[in-house]
Amino acid sequence: MLQINVSQLLKGPIGSTEDHQMSGTVEIDGNTSQTQGRVSLTRTNRGILVRGTIDTSVEVSCARCLNSFSCPLALDIKEEFYPATDTASGQLPAPEDADAFTVDEHQVIDLAEVVRQYGLTTLPMKPLCREDCTGLQKCSPTANKLTE
Numbered sequence: 001m002l003q004i005n006v007s008q009l010l011k012g013p014i015g016s017t018e019d020h021q022m023s024g025t026v027e028i029d030g031n032t033s034q035t036q037g038r039v040s041l042t043r044t045n046r047g048i049l050v051r052g053t054i055d056t057s058v059e060v061s062c063a064r065c066l067n068s069f070s071c072p073l074a075l076d077i078k079e080e081f082y083p084a085t086d087t088a089s090g091q092l093p094a095p096e097d098a099d100a101f102t103v104d105e106h107q108v109i110d111l112a113e114v115v116r117q118y119g120l121t122t123l124p125m126k127p128l129c130r131e132d133c134t135g136l137q138k139c140s141p142t143a144n145k146l147t148e
Ligand SMILES: [Zn+2]
Pocket: 062, 063, 064, 065, 066, 067, 128, 129, 130, 133, 134, 135, 139
C-alpha cells in the first residue's frame, strides 16, 4: 500500500514525526512497477512533509541494443502534502503551488502519484542495459562470446 493515513499526525503538534515502511505497485510510463521504501512524515505548520527513499524499477528499452530490461531507480522523495480542508477552521488553504499534493478527505495521503512523477523525471533519457553495452547483436554476454 502506498497510501498512509495521517489523521493522527495531523492532530499532533508541529514537528511530530512518523516513520512508515511501504510497498506497492505504481504505474510508471505504462509499466506496473513494484515499489518499496521507507518514508518519514513530519507534521508542519501547513501540512505533512514526506521524506524518504523509494526503490522501484521501470521496464525500459536499451538505447543501444533495444533490448528491454528493468532499470532500477532510487527516488529521493521530498514533498509536502496539504490538507484539503483545514480541520480547525474548515477553510480551504491556498497552497501557492496549484499542483500541490493534498491529503484527501479521509486524511489519507497517496504516494503513488509522487512515485510516478519522480519516476518519470528520474528515468534516464538514454537507458543502457549495462554500462558497456556495445549495441545491436553484441549486447548480451552470449552474443559477445559467439563473436569472439
Ligand atoms: Zn544494451
